[in-house]
Amino acid sequence: MPQSSPGGTVGPIIFADDTARSQLREHGEVVTFRKSARTTGETWWRKSRLGTKEGDVTVEEIGVVDPTEVSALAPYQPLSGFASVEAWQQAIAALNGSLPNQGRLYRVETRD
Numbered sequence: 001m002p003q004s005s006p007g008g009t010v011g012p013i014i015f016a017d018d019t020a021r022s023q024l025r026e027h028g029e030v031v032t033f034r035k036s037a038r039t040t041g042e043t044w045w046r047k048s049r050l051g052t053k054e055g056d057v058t059v060e061e062i063g064v065v066d067p068t069e070v071s072a073l074a075p076y077q078p079l080s081g082f083a084s085v086e087a088w089q090q091a092i093a094a095l096n097g098s099l100p101n102q103g104r105l106y107r108v109e110t111r112d
Helices: 018-027 070-080 085-094
Strands: 004-009 030-036 038-048 055-065 102-112
Touching: 018 030, 018 070, 018 085, 030 070, 055 070, 070 085, 085 102
Parallel strands: 004 038
Antiparallel strands: 030 102, 038 055, 055 102
């Protein structure tokens, strides 16, 4: 179960994928897949594990999904930044070494 930190900040979230970063920058929100549970609440984002802070965000868990199922990702694909579920699945596989059978979706929204 992910930890929530409603009053403070949590560890930063990394957006290594250009498409997801562009979605966040251009639209102020993105739905992202993570193989493992992560903390939620107010935090910041960066491009890489040791990269500099790019902006403040709020991370909210949507739930557990099977990313191999198109129907699990389809409702969230428009906010993923990817042109199709298949393109999103390819990015998930590239970032994780393969397409996992389970993971979690998170909605990340920029804060002013």
